[in-house]
Amino acid sequence: MRVVRGLGFTVKALLGLGMAAICWAAFLWARPAQNFVGESSRIVFFHVPMAWVSTLAFFIAAWHSAVYLRKRRIENDDAAAGAARLGFVFCVLATVTGSIFARVMWNSYWNWDPRETSIVLLLLVYGAYLGLRGALEDPERRATLSAAYALVAVVTVPFLTFAVPRMYQSLHPDTVLNVRGRVEMSADIRTVFFSSMVAFMILFFWMWNLDRRVSRIVRERAAA
């Protein structure tokens, strides 16, 4: 137990220092990328990890929903709900940062680029999922029905995120996993970018863990 606690403290301390270092490097060390207006490319260090975490959180929520429907353990419902709550926050942040970038780069906050459309869909799915949870009182019924909804939603998301954008021209800069199968970034940008991805993921898992522990305490107190 002491070892685990010590390890947890180390990870958190490293995360804090790492995040500070990434913020410094993102603004002062990495050079701005070519073909972007002014310094606008620096948003990639924050915007892309947020978007990635919000997508990842959605798939985690769907995974735990599926496990809940098989095993009927309420902990899986806590995990799915926590991932969805955090995913929603990261999704809002990704939308806002993306919109600011769009204003700088294309002179318009919003122009229904396929990527913008798909993130709005993700926001709507999160909103609907959390709205459904709010409308159901009984914990088991809430867990079952919201799990079913999350799983139906997860199969429709690829249509707007993958199928429709491929049928249109997008203004959005190439995704990291692009059709050429190469990471096309200069070395300094790449270093900061992938560090930031890792840091945001650790941040997410830490917050997720806290959320699950809070859910468990709330449930045990309600039962007592």
Add this chain to the structure above:
Amino acid sequence: MSAPRKAAGVLPAAIAVFRRELLAEWRTRVAVNSLFLFAFAVLVLVAYAVGPTRLSPEDRPTVNAVLLWIVLFFSAMTGLSRTFVHEEDAGTAAALRLSAPPSGVLLGKLLANMALLGAVTAFIVPLFVVLMGFEIRDPPLFVLLLLLGTFGLASASTFTAALVSKASAKGALFAVLAIPLLLPPLVGAVLATRVAATEADFSAGIDFARLLVAYDGVVTTAAFMLFDAVWRE
């Protein structure tokens, strides 16, 4: 002995549920009335305010395609939740749970909703085309899109109705839950309808038709896989 007999009974059960839905609907006509009247009222409003002459020729395909799908989508939202909501309200859900396998129930209700929405579509689309002066260059593609689109609408909303029937604030929640599921096919259907209105070449819109077929298949399959858990809850 009972398990295989139940599995074999999905189709007969679905047909029985389908007939029961239509009969119950025929007696009250609540869903039919709300769907038809809503669709007709919106159409009158749109035709009065926009009509065939207010739009410039280049805007016409886009605006008409959007308006048509808005009418169909919100008509679906007004009536299709009734199929499961009235079971819970009338307290008949338990009896249905005992007498038919879950897939049979879902299939029967899905068919009933498709018949309902199909009837509304068949009623409203010709009126829309006439009142709005909506020229369709490629009628076969247009009909195919209407079939695929209403199938997707019916299938996602039937499943959503099953979820919503157990929750509080059913009416508001139904649209909230259905919109994210229906946004991809609706975006596809609107874009494809514009193509059908502007281009006579059937192959121009075939990608969208493929997208809709894939969507309908995926959502219907997921609904059947998950319905068991929802229905027993």
